Amino acid sequence: MAAVARTTTDGDGTPVPQRLLAAATRLFAEQGYDRTSVQEIVEAAGVTKGALYHYFGSKDDLLHEVYARVLRLQQERLDAFADGSEPIEQRLRGAAADVVVTTIENLDDASIFFRSMHHLSPEKNKQVRAERRRYHERFRALIEEGQKAGVFSTETPADLVVDYHFGSVHHLSTWYRPDGPLTPQQLADQLADLLLRALRP
Amino acid sequence: MAAVARTTTDGDGTPVPQRLLAAATRLFAEQGYDRTSVQEIVEAAGVTKGALYHYFGSKDDLLHEVYARVLRLQQERLDAFADGSEPIEQRLRGAAADVVVTTIENLDDASIFFRSMHHLSPEKNKQVRAERRRYHERFRALIEEGQKAGVFSTETPADLVVDYHFGSVHHLSTWYRPDGPLTPQQLADQLADLLLRALRP
Amino acid sequence: MAAVARTTTDGDGTPVPQRLLAAATRLFAEQGYDRTSVQEIVEAAGVTKGALYHYFGSKDDLLHEVYARVLRLQQERLDAFADGSEPIEQRLRGAAADVVVTTIENLDDASIFFRSMHHLSPEKNKQVRAERRRYHERFRALIEEGQKAGVFSTETPADLVVDYHFGSVHHLSTWYRPDGPLTPQQLADQLADLLLRALRP
């Protein structure tokens, strides 16, 4: 058919694997993993089933890729905030707000994340959980740093605070409305503020 | 084969519909709605497919019943707290902690709730969302009452606070560990405390 | 399992499982196991795929049933001959000829047997081999009985003789021609004669 350099792109010029991943992400978010058939994905991506299985070992693999991408992104951003030189309070506030903004910017990935994790094969599930844990621990370390410095209350254990905050963030795809009164950044600031206020000594 | 003559119970004495509902709840929570076949449900309940379709119109109906049950329960408990005569601070703290405890006590229902909602048919989905909204609004009213009374900070809009708290609660099935260091009640108190501290003026 | 009455028959009055088994046997023999699709089987049997999977767990199961049937049949016939009261020479000759006749009468089963065994799942393969071994051992016992009695030569180990004879018999489906000059019984007598002559002291 249409051929550009190594027929890996076609039509809009986006490489086939990316096209597949984008289509899968959207459909998984809209309908759920189980309700989305491989046939729908390849049709949405404009390729055939054979092509999909040329690049991905299974439907499950596709889901895993979605996870890997969002995990990588969020870890990078958290690291950037955590490694900053501002006072701990500002760094935590920045990170807490940022995860809200990027979650909203990638709401599809987020809704897949918290709804479809159990569809991953056991090994992949384990792998994702491990990366997720690493992320949480980095965040917890920030809180503990503040607690040791006496800036944050020690009344609630740091890991509970982390679970509390991320529980809400993961649920954003359920309750966030793009047409709401707040911009993503404003919403993020509100939630970060809520967190910081709860941590006041 | 076995003649039962005019009774819907059998074996352990529990009525068939309840047995079906209990089996479905457990399996939906363990494997997800789509991954659970009607065959598995009837086998777990010790009845036949015909029996299931005698009591429930469809597999979807079964899911809806699970929702209806948990919604009814939580609304009742919230109403009880909200209608109390204690000061607003105590009533909110009680309700916020109670929803954590009952969520942990019905963790299967909870995990089905936040993971399988999109499997409901559009009408049922709408119905569930409506009841859910009613629940949230009652909770929000508590917060607003406290804000008007000057006991809670008004910096964060009440509905945002509600979403923040329930986001975490709905996610409990993801991060709650029965073998953790805290009892359900202790955990509930911690989370309620976190909420209340965030609301300090 | 085996159920007549009920709607298990249809059209020609033969129960559905039998119809499926007959169709599968013919097709496996004609085309091989791998070359025969489940679709072809159900079409030949005049039922739907769902019906096949209602009675058989898998395509593999169908193959196993074919084996089980022929193994059962042959073991019964061998036992009948071996348990006879004639002199050992006559009993061996009778058994050796009979297995040829019944193999010709069930040539489809036979060709499936020696060509498709490796398609069985490991456990089923093991099971079939075990039954097969039992059959061979019974036959070998006859030869050894004659050797001990001094009627048969002891120059060739009995198990080798068994393998030699059954090798040929299993290959009948390759070289037997229904339109050849000999009737099945005549052919069987010739082969039994060949075996007995090789065993002359």
Added chain:
Amino acid sequence: MAAVARTTTDGDGTPVPQRLLAAATRLFAEQGYDRTSVQEIVEAAGVTKGALYHYFGSKDDLLHEVYARVLRLQQERLDAFADGSEPIEQRLRGAAADVVVTTIENLDDASIFFRSMHHLSPEKNKQVRAERRRYHERFRALIEEGQKAGVFSTETPADLVVDYHFGSVHHLSTWYRPDGPLTPQQLADQLADLLLRALRP
């Protein structure tokens, strides 16, 4: 990428077609023709699919080559024995034993032969059968020569004797155990002996 310039070998120095044939033979014997994918073959041979289709027209072609090789080999060896100058009894015994030894030495080819013949396309199947017939006829001629000379019994038609012997030989891959008590040559001698004893007048 890697420029190889005018040589069909690579790595271990064996030409690509041979490498493919060897890999295919092993895999066909282990898993059967249908269960072996072209992908597996090229991976085992360390080449790509394009290379395979460069040398062979189809997967079927590969199977045919396996047959051609073994047929050629066996015909040559039979001819050598038949053309000898020893007495007919010795020549038949030699040929009968030799086919057992070479079959054991090429057990993979043998098991493919008797199990996968029906996978060949009709023309190739016809061709193979024709060569096979030629082989059988040469063997039969030896028996008839002995019968005319009065050295072998004429009670059993020569072609039946041929089928009887080769039936067993073709089945060797089913019952031969490399760790059995007999060496290939000893086993071959035993079977040849069995044949010759059956032919005693």
Added chain:
DNA sequence: GATGAATGAGTTTTCATTCAT
């Protein structure tokens, strides 16, 4: 000579639901 991305028809299997009994 050789690559490997892409095809498309094919495979086995699953499953919610119906209905005659």
Added chain:
DNA sequence: TATGAATGAAAACTCATTCAT
């Protein structure tokens, strides 16, 4: 009330083969 045989549509995945490079 309850059964379970049967349906039929859809699912995920495989694979021999082609062809632009």
